[in-house]
Amino acid sequence: LFPMPSVMRKLKGTLLLGAALVLSSSLWAPAFGEASSLGGGGAMGTVALCVAMGVIYGGSWKQSQALREAESKLAEVTTSGKGPRIGALDSLRFVLIAYIASGHFIHTATKNPFLLRMITQINVVVGAFFVISGYVAAYTTTTLGQRKGTERLDNAVEFVVPRVMSYWTLHMVVLLIFSPMFLYVDVAYSGWPTALWHGFISTFMLQAWFPTSAEVWNAPTWFLSALTFAFLALPYCLRVLATQKKEQLRRTLVILTLVSLVPKIAYSSDLHSWGIMEGMLNAKTHPNYAVFNSLRFSPLGALLEVLMGAAACRLVMLDHPQAPVPSGPSMAPLLAMVAVLGLRATGAVQLNDMLTRSGIFIPLWIMFLMRIHRESVSKEGAMLPQLLCKKPLVFLGGISFPIFVVHGPVGQLFYKKAVATAVWGQNMASPQAVGIHWFFLVYWLTVLVCAQILQKCFLESPHVKKASKTLEKGIVRMLS
Numbered sequence: 001l002f003p004m005p006s007v008m009r010k011l012k013g014t015l016l017l018g019a020a021l022v023l024s025s026s027l028w029a030p031a032f033g034e035a036s037s038l039g040g041g042g043a044m045g046t047v048a049l050c051v052a053m054g055v056i057y058g059g060s061w062k063q064s065q066a067l068r069e070a071e072s073k074l075a076e077v078t079t080s081g082k083g084p085r086i087g088a089l090d091s092l093r094f095v096l097i098a099y100i101a102s103g104h105f106i107h108t109a110t111k112n113p114f115l116l117r118m119i120t121q122i123n124v125v126v127g128a129f130f131v132i133s134g135y136v137a138a139y140t141t142t143t144l145g146q147r148k149g150t151e152r153l154d155n156a157v158e159f160v161v162p163r164v165m166s167y168w169t170l171h172m173v174v175l176l177i178f179s180p181m182f183l184y185v186d187v188a189y190s191g192w193p194t195a196l197w198h199g200f201i202s203t204f205m206l207q208a209w210f211p212t213s214a215e216v217w218n219a220p221t222w223f224l225s226a227l228t229f230a231f232l233a234l235p236y237c238l239r240v241l242a243t244q245k246k247e248q249l250r251r252t253l254v255i256l257t258l259v260s261l262v263p264k265i266a267y268s269s270d271l272h273s274w275g276i277m278e279g280m281l282n283a284k285t286h287p288n289y290a291v292f293n294s295l296r297f298s299p300l301g302a303l304l305e306v307l308m309g310a311a312a313c314r315l316v317m318l319d320h321p322q323a324p325v326p327s328g329p330s331m332a333p334l335l336a337m338v339a340v341l342g343l344r345a346t347g348a349v350q351l352n353d354m355l356t357r358s359g360i361f362i363p364l365w366i367m368f369l370m371r372i373h374r375e376s377v378s379k380e381g382a383m384l385p386q387l388l389c390k391k392p393l394v395f396l397g398g399i400s401f402p403i404f405v406v407h408g409p410v411g412q413l414f415y416k417k418a419v420a421t422a423v424w425g426q427n428m429a430s431p432q433a434v435g436i437h438w439f440f441l442v443y444w445l446t447v448l449v450c451a452q453i454l455q456k457c458f459l460e461s462p463h464v465k466k467a468s469k470t471l472e473k474g475i476v477r478m479l480s
Helices: 005-025 041-071 088-103 113-119 122-141 156-190 192-203 219-241 246-271 289-296 299-317 331-346 353-377 383-388 391-398 400-415 417-424 439-459 462-479
Strands: none
Touching (some): 041 246, 041 353, 088 353, 088 383, 088 391, 122 299, 122 353, 156 192, 156 219, 156 417, 156 439, 219 400, 246 353, 299 353, 331 353, 353 383
16 A cells, blocks of 8 residues: 555554554444543543554654754755745635634534534644644745745844734724624623723734633634734744754754643643543633633744744755655545544543643644645645645635634624624524534524625725735834
8 A cells, every 4th residue: 555665654653543543432432422421431542542642753753863864965955946835725724714613603503412522622723723824924934945034034023014914904894893792792791991991902912911801802813812922923933943954943843842732731730631621611610711711822822833833834845856755645644633633522532622732733733734735836736735726615715814703703693692682682592402503504604705795895905905005014114
């Protein structure tokens, strides 16, 4: 099946992971019940998964030693060109956003334990957003084939302001459109001072710095708050990453991963929360929700994951044209990620969201992105990049950011009790015991229609583009 020995070595860890997953699957509850009904099965599955990941890490370390020796014999690349557009990345953004937009409101449509546990692992998957943001930033601002940055990194203000403005304008428009709804709830339950404070931190994207208030108004946009901080530091970090050799970049990835893991381990140890599923808990049922929020909303944690993406991208950008890296098929880490989410959903693996995110999901996601990147720029025409570049997915990828920004307010309009009762006379939530209620499709159709309207009538409007550019230049002049 795999005639190339190098490919077999690279896939060995992933195949062992698959074997561990199959072994763990025998422990699944027949009716996909809660983890507590599985007895010791969850612990056994967790140990098997951790052992499999240890084998993957060990194999990666051995491979890196071999690559270091081979790379030392290669001559420096003296010419560089512009990297081709990687369309698959846009489609992957939509896939991530679709999962998260579903996870935020799936509890309104089903009571099925397996479906709830499968689709509410948003605290795990959201880390992939930060990684892909760093990946794209590095791809567009550093030099292909050479250890240096482009002129885009010369001025930090000119680097940061356009990127922040690319999402702040739409963020503000959505806030203004839905501000009556946000103000109605805040004023009714907390008063005007609280409402004005929430409006202030939402407008200037400061939510992530206030863990207990990070999800006020348009809750998912805490991500933009954390990402903005990462962008503030990114031009200075990219100048360093751009000069690193592959050996140094691998070391950087290891260090970033370990630093990211430390607070997650501390959180798990202090709260004795090694095996909980945070997506299934709330402020009343979680051991300490404030501590959890300070970890999952942390802008510093977001910066680490953005830098992981940037370092991973640089590893691929420095591939030598005379010595291509046979990294294996991208389908393997993709299936492994899905399997990990599925095993946690069944209770066969009991490991909390934070540890799963940093110790398992993010490393697999980075492996997946690097393989997709290499497959996209190769001439062999791999299946998965071609699939991700199909027109329907390209279209959805094009409106993925409006989907992300608008899905939260639309969900509140239908499912937030105070709002839905005032607007529709009842809460539209109707969770089914087995399947998913049909109104969840109405929610999704509404989100897609709103996203397309925002894309066509706002983001692609010449007048909006001109006004945004003028504002952007004014801010750059003021800060320069």
